[in-house]
Amino acid sequence: xxxxxxxxxxxxxxTGQSMTLQCAQDMNHNSMYWYRQDPGMGLRLIYYSASExxxxxxxxxxxxxVSRLNKREFSLRLESAAPSQTSVYFCASSxxxxxxxxxxxxxxxxxxx
Amino acid sequence: LAKTTQPISMDSYEGQEVNIxxxxxxxxxxxxxxxxxQFPSQGPRFIIQGYKTKVTNEVASLFIPADRKSSTLSLPRxxxxxxxxxxxxxxxxxxxxxxxxxxxxVRA
Numbered sequence: 001x002x003x004x005x006x007x008x009x010x011x012x013x014x015t016g017q018s019m020t021l022q023c024a025q026d027m028n029h030n031s032m033y034w035y036r037q038d039p040g041m042g043l044r045l046i047y048y049s050a051s052e053x054x055x056x057x058x059x060x061x062x063x064x065x066v067s068r069l070n071k072r073e074f075s076l077r078l079e080s081a082a083p084s085q086t087s088v089y090f091c092a093s094s095x096x097x098x099x100x101x102x103x104x105x106x107x108x109x110x111x112x113x
Numbered sequence: 114l115a116k117t118t119q120p121i122s123m124d125s126y127e128g129q130e131v132n133i134x135x136x137x138x139x140x141x142x143x144x145x146x147x148x149x150x151q152f153p154s155q156g157p158r159f160i161i162q163g164y165k166t167k168v169t170n171e172v173a174s175l176f177i178p179a180d181r182k183s184s185t186l187s188l189p190r191x192x193x194x195x196x197x198x199x200x201x202x203x204x205x206x207x208x209x210x211x212x213x214x215x216x217x218x219v220r221a
Contacts, residue, residue: 040213042200043211045210058210106154
């Protein structure tokens with residue numbers, strides 16, 4: 001009963017490097033989301049995928065790209081990391097339109113130096 | 114999305130009841146009121162949701178007055194393990210955005 005699994009849990013990047021954050025869910029959910037959490041700012045939506053094959057921008061999409069690889073997996077890519085992208089990243093999933101059923105992963109703590 | 118306002122922080126002691134009030138003056142007819150809880154180093158988790166009147170589950174109660182312009186999350190007899198950030202969300206759209214929430218600190 002894994003729920004939402006995120007990898008890696010921790011990562012340090014140098015400015016300009018690229019990386020992909022991985023997310024997988026085993027609940028057969030249609031919708032998946034990527035958030036970032038900065039101190040004192042709650043969680044802000046980066047991108048979401050309402051269903052397999054679709055992706056849309058959230059509140060803070062600049063500097064990120066996403067891929068909905070299949071129904072289970074939703075990855076977040078940083079093409080050229082910047083110190084402003086230092087944050088904790090959370091992936092979540094839910095049934096479409098089921099806003100009380102969000103399940104979050106345990107997060108990826110990313111530091112860009 | 115309806116804007117919500119909730120206190121930044123609250124302190125309590127073990128065994129007390131904690132009530133967190135959230136204001137959402139421009140709530141729309143189709144909006145639901147949803148609360149999430151987040152422990153340090155973890156993702157948020159759903160606590161409770163309601164549309165009107167009162168909802169209770171094994172974790173909390175949610176009180177919503179008739180005008181629905183505010184709601185109150187009630188945590189009965191808190192323990193140290195209830196120390197967390199609590200988020201109030203009002204929405205009818207599945208794209209959740211979270212504000213800063215209320216940091217509840219329970220002391221012995």
